Amino acid sequence: AQTVTQSQPEMSVQEAETVTLSCTYDTSESDYYLFWYKQPPSRQMILVIRQEAYKQQNATENRFSVNFQKAAKSFSLKISDSQLGDAAMYFCAYRRGYGGSQGNLIFGKGTKLSVKP
């Protein structure tokens, strides 16, 4: 079975600095998707970024980028120029690439990010 591990329960970053959140996963499949979701105090899960396993290029969304290392099964999230609004729980998630709607998300336990002014 697929598993997702986030080894950093909590992280802290100074405003305007850069922080990297780690995620590793275990799968025997070659086709899959990886996601980072943000959960602010309101608790609504917000999509931050998505990576397709077949793409070698790392995904980027404004200040958010990933370092996808397929062979190492590593998927880290880099937040540049951190802002106070980035403070939240961040979840890494895996979804297999086949099976249509049955490719459900498997989540890590999350990393709580604090941003210091």
Next chain:
Amino acid sequence: SQTIHQWPATLVQPVGSPLSLECTVEGTSNPNLYWYRQAAGRGLQLLFYSVGIGQISSEVPQNLSASRPQDRQFILSSKKLLLSDSGFYLCAWSNGASPTQYFGPGTRLTVL
């Protein structure tokens, strides 16, 4: 654009009482729908998913059930709540062409 609604936002229920949580999606048709539960300090666990009206798949055996009476409506129910049912319940949707799931605002359920 698509939006997803959940209600109620907060619910406090006694043990043994029934439960009904509702999720609706606007701006899309024939979405895939999902119910997740997030226990305190933990990640999300998939409970049910649906690919169409009346089609429900269960991922975790428990005293909860789900129904999809309309294309964009997904309901989570229980006949008798347990203390262990407390948690944060999130509904999500996706369309058949994309693997991405989008989440609703959630319902905080406390069973006393």
